[in-house]
Amino acid sequence: MCAYVLLAEDDPKQAELVRRYLSHEQHTVRVVADGRSAIDEVRRQRPDLLVLDVMMPGVDGLDVCRVLRREYDLPVLMVTARASADDKLLGFDLGADDYLTKPYDPRELMARIRSLLRRSQPASGPAAPPLRTGDLTVDVLRHEVWVGDKPVACTPAEFRILSTLVGSPGQVFSRAQLLEHAYGLDGFITERTIDVHVRNLRKKIEADPASPELLQTVYGIGYKVADGRRRAG
The missing domain is CATH 1.10.10.10 (Winged helix-like DNA-binding domain superfamily/Winged helix DNA-binding domain)
Incomplete structure (x- = not known):
């Protein structure tokens, strides 16, 4: 399943690593390094999935999620060094669909991305009434x-x-x-x-x-x- 993935990550090395993994799985990837750019890019061209680092300069990932959730229902996967249960629940409370703590294995990130993309696909089969x-x-x-x-x-x-x-x-x-x-x-x-x-x-x-x-x-x-x-x- 090929998708357009927006990656919001301010660490250049981490961003490049994730970009390579995504590209290897045939996804189209756009990388931004701050929260303001992430909001602008989603509004310019809505992605199939947003991978969102929480701790970014300017507008952080939590505020990005808060803003975008008022406008879109796109899948959001948050990544952050904040590992407490309260931090994770706050991310979900703001509308994240999944939450991964750093450091992480890029293969686990790819597995979660595949899972989110599968779940975001519309159901197939005969049309059902509301x-x-x-x-x-x-x-x-x-x-x-x-x-x-x-x-x-x-x-x-x-x-x-x-x-x-x-x-x-x-x-x-x-x-x-x-x-x-x-x-x-x-x-x-x-x-x-x-x-x-x-x-x-x-x-x-x-x-x-x-x-x-x-x-x-x-x-x-x-x-x-x-x-x-x-x-x-």
């Missing part, structure tokens, strides 16, 4: 989410979690099940990440995120979407 429950609509084919007549911007991982839940309203999914749906068996993400995505989704689809009516917690098990009409054409 999934609906209450005022919430998830159009899997168009990768769109609506609450009433208001469009909702979701990250790729958020969209996969929400489409899984809305596809079976009333059914309880464990964090492990949602993790598999969102990241696949080859994912590198912990179950705590699901809680971050659910919290972000509630901010987007609930009238009162503190008292969710649509995306409900089933304590000790996981999450479900409130039962409603399953499908509509």
